[in-house]
Amino acid sequence: MYTQAMDTMAKEGKGAPRAVAALSAEDAQRQARFDERIDADGRIEPRDWMPEAYRKTLVRQISQHAHSEIVGMLPEGNWISRAPSLKRKAILLAKVQDEGGHGLYLYSAAETLGTSRAQMLDDLHSGKAKYSSIFNYPTLTWADVGVIGWLVDGAAIMNQVPICRCSYGPYARAMVRVCKEESFHQRQGYEGLMVLMKGTQAQRDMVQDAVNRWWWKCLAMFGPPDADSPNSAQGMRWGIKRFTNDELRQKFVDATVPQARLLGVTLPDPDLKWNEARGHHDYGAIDWSEFWQVVNGHGPCNRERLAARVKAHDDGAWVREAAAAHAAKHTPVEAKAA
Ligand code: 3HC
Numbered sequence: 001m002y003t004q005a006m007d008t009m010a011k012e013g014k015g016a017p018r019a020v021a022a023l024s025a026e027d028a029q030r031q032a033r034f035d036e037r038i039d040a041d042g043r044i045e046p047r048d049w050m051p052e053a054y055r056k057t058l059v060r061q062i063s064q065h066a067h068s069e070i071v072g073m074l075p076e077g078n079w080i081s082r083a084p085s086l087k088r089k090a091i092l093l094a095k096v097q098d099e100g101g102h103g104l105y106l107y108s109a110a111e112t113l114g115t116s117r118a119q120m121l122d123d124l125h126s127g128k129a130k131y132s133s134i135f136n137y138p139t140l141t142w143a144d145v146g147v148i149g150w151l152v153d154g155a156a157i158m159n160q161v162p163i164c165r166c167s168y169g170p171y172a173r174a175m176v177r178v179c180k181e182e183s184f185h186q187r188q189g190y191e192g193l194m195v196l197m198k199g200t201q202a203q204r205d206m207v208q209d210a211v212n213r214w215w216w217k218c219l220a221m222f223g224p225p226d227a228d229s230p231n232s233a234q235g236m237r238w239g240i241k242r243f244t245n246d247e248l249r250q251k252f253v254d255a256t257v258p259q260a261r262l263l264g265v266t267l268p269d270p271d272l273k274w275n276e277a278r279g280h281h282d283y284g285a286i287d288w289s290e291f292w293q294v295v296n297g298h299g300p301c302n303r304e305r306l307a308a309r310v311k312a313h314d315d316g317a318w319v320r321e322a323a324a325a326h327a328a329k330h331t332p333v334e335a336k337a338a
Pocket of ligand 1: 060061064065066068069072099130131132133134152153156159160220221222223224228229230231232235241245295
């Protein structure tokens, strides 16, 4: 269905042009086979020929996604030692470990495209590679942990379920398990907030305060408006993205409003209202200048997050060295000689 929509865009000249400039006859044939498979909604696998721009786009998106998962462990990791009960601590530990696992699947998926984990990590540590804006905000109270589960993971699921149908096989397959786990994350967050909302007035106030601080950041997390999103048209054409940033943002708003009502919190947007004609909720203006500030490294926690990642990497050097020494020791003699 989305591929048909993309075809129409391409025919009407609205989609990004196909990368066919200056191809050899052989490459033109490969390009045609690649385009056919994309048009038929087929999968591209690591050993298949692919245009260089497709490969680069995937390395960019998958590595940024992997970085987001591992940087995303930090804001909530901050609460593991302060969780209010053993049960909440066990849930939070499992969730943060899941995020680490997601990062590892995604780094592996990116490696199938010819990049290395060391290169990707260098890019993260030097500040060259992006990761999600949302993880550059502080987690001030326990309610933030619930709100991150409900809203941040809820937004992540909205964005990531369509990636299970991404045209690149390893990325699509990695996302199936990631989405199942994210779904548990979203539910544990919502359940934790439900408990707080049935507690004292101070607990309800704490939840509302956390919702007020995270709501707009979650809307921005879907990325710039379609008109300002340089990668969307080509990403859609290639079947990497299945919905645009604005489409996913709208789905998220529509899904979240009834959940907020049930929870008993107010979403901090006076312009948020149902629009009968559109069949969707209208919502207020997002502060895009704040979003770009954060993406460009000037959010409240950017420095702290990167410093924590660099320190973890440095502290883990001995593990990598030991693993490499162990592997060398156990490499069969014939393989060494070859
Ligand atoms: N934070 C930081 N940078 C962002 C961003 C965000 N929230 N949204 C967009 N950007 C960046 C893009 O990476 C791009 O930068 P680049 O060209 O230098 O790489 C630029 O802003 C323009 O944006 P586009 O819309 O043109 O870029 P894309 O077409 O790549 O769309 C995206 C951006 C929607 C984030 C897309 O890359 C995507 O769907 N990625 C996969 C999902 C992902 O990475 N999610 C991050 C959150 S993961 C998470 O939340 C973990 C979970 O456990 C909670």
